[in-house]
Amino acid sequence: MQPLRRWWNETAGDLPATFWYLWAGILINRAGAFAMLFLSLYLTEARGASAALAGLVVGAYGAGGAVGVLLGGVLADRWGRRATLLTAHLITAGLMVALALSRHLLLIAVLSALVGVVHSMPSPAFVAAIVDMVPERRRSRAFNLQFWAFNLGMAVASLLAGVLAEASFLALFLVDAGATLATALVIAWKVPETLSRPALTPRVDLPAGTAPPGDRRPGLLTALTDRIFLTFVGLTFVLAVLTMQTSTIMPLAMRADGLEPSAYGLVVALGGALIVLGQLFVPRLIDRRRKAVVLAVSTGLMAIGFGALTFADQLAFYLGAAVVWTVGSMLAAPPNAQINADLAPPELRARYQSVFYLTFPAASFVAPTLGGVSLQYLGSAHWLVVGGLGLLAAVGHLLAGPPRERRVAALVRSTGSGRSVVPAAEPAPAGGAEPTDERIRIA
Incomplete structure (x- = not known):
């Protein structure tokens, strides 16, 4: 026990x-x-x-x-x-x-x-x-659980949808x-x-280069002009493009290899099952490691998994590759969400989230549009391009990691040692480690 x-x-x-x-x-x-x-x-x-x-x-x-x-x-x-x-x-x-x-x-x-x-x-x-x-x-554990809940819900939805539609x-x-x-x-x-209430949260002095000069109430433009944040968003966009291959280009490639739609369903189901069964074990693997390194490894695994489809022509090969890229996506989810949260000034958290989440509709447009052309003219070499793009993004995470870490440290200093405001009614966690009568908790 x-x-x-x-x-x-x-x-x-x-x-x-x-x-x-x-x-x-x-x-x-x-x-x-x-x-x-x-x-x-x-x-x-x-x-x-x-x-x-x-x-x-x-x-x-x-x-x-x-x-x-x-x-x-x-x-x-x-x-x-x-x-x-x-x-x-x-x-x-x-x-x-x-x-x-x-x-x-x-x-x-x-x-x-x-x-x-x-x-x-x-x-x-x-x-x-x-x-x-x-x-x-x-x-990290909160975002890991959020990702798990999202995928578990999607798995349930997929099962129920077919029954209800019929x-x-x-x-x-x-x-x-x-x-x-x-x-x-x-x-x-x-x-x-x-x-947080304005009275409880002092005005945040954003790190240099984050807010437009002279802007006393930074808004959405701040996130759209934050170079360090946009670099991270760009790398996440590459990861999203890789992920979108499973629902846009891979079905076409499997059909060209003579595989039935049921084979595609099996590959997708395998990925979902791995996430539902394995995501809860991810925090123990990554909690004590630098986020940039975790993201580089995870993106590299996704690159290898999709790149391996260059040689795939049987269902077993697709299933093996799916294991590799799914493990990569599982490792990427918690640090991706946490870096996004860490880079956002407290008063602009949701605006930063909104810019970050734009990567997914953008990827859902780019992946099938360019991927279809690439598959048509390059054939199986399309997957070499996808894998190469993923490896470049993995290197990008290693290079972008130190500036990100300096930005997060600057934000922690400017907001008072990582304070976060919580509702007064919020109970203390199990074990009573923190008092319930404080409105400011030190992260």
Whole structure:
């Protein structure tokens, strides 16, 4: 029992109660977020749309997501994390019901774009709230658990979606709306506002080069002109492009190798199973290592995994490569999220998150657009290009690590030794290591 208890403490111990309610909200939301996975099928089968029109509507959803990420970041810093989360989830639930009942294709397209906006709004607020309440030394395990919940929810959603879609598309949208509403109720019931009050948080003097000269109230422009942060975002974009290969280019390559769609499903399922079963063991592997080194190793593993597809022509080879790149993505998740949080000045946490999250819709556009051309003209050599890009990003993490670490140290000094503001009602972690009557905790 002692080793099991030690593993639990290292993986999930000493996290605030509010974090677990947020974690439950993420899990419920992702487990029920399956309607948009079947949007193109719904449009073509139930509404008689052409494949081209269905693609445009799905594209409108993706474009709305890019807008929603930025909007969510700004609102989470201005309104607050809780207000943004509640607003986004309640509007999403209503839009899902409207989609379920809509018949006109133009209306469905407009509603899909709006769903894209509100679906993406919570992401910056969720992460900013976690940073607000979890002391720095525990954030790695918090982000690891967040990544695990997200993937576990997606795995559940994938299983439920197929069953519901076969039974009724109406049920698909209505159950999605119900799960979203359940998430909103959990947040309304148990999650207090974590955004610090101006009176409690002194004005932060940003490190040199972070804020535009003369800007007394730095906003989204600060994140968009922060060179060190944008370098990190660029490296994350490369990682996202590599990850997107599994859902965009790899199915085409497997079809060219004569493999059935079921083979592709097996490869994807293997990756999901590895994350669900193994992600909880990641903190013990990486907690005492430099984040830049962990990211270099993880990106290198992903590069090797995708690069190996140059020689793949059998299912067994694809499965072996999937193990390698999935392990890389598992190692990358916690430090990626923590560096993103560490680089953000406290008053701009959600805005920085929103810029960071833009990498994913951008990658979802670039990966299939350029990847399709590359696969057509280069054939299997496409995977050499992907692997080479990943190895360059791994070297980039090693080179960018020291400046990132100096920036984080400067921010810690400027904000008072890593203070983070938490709600007064937040209970102390198990064991009573920290008092409950302090509004300022030292990370």
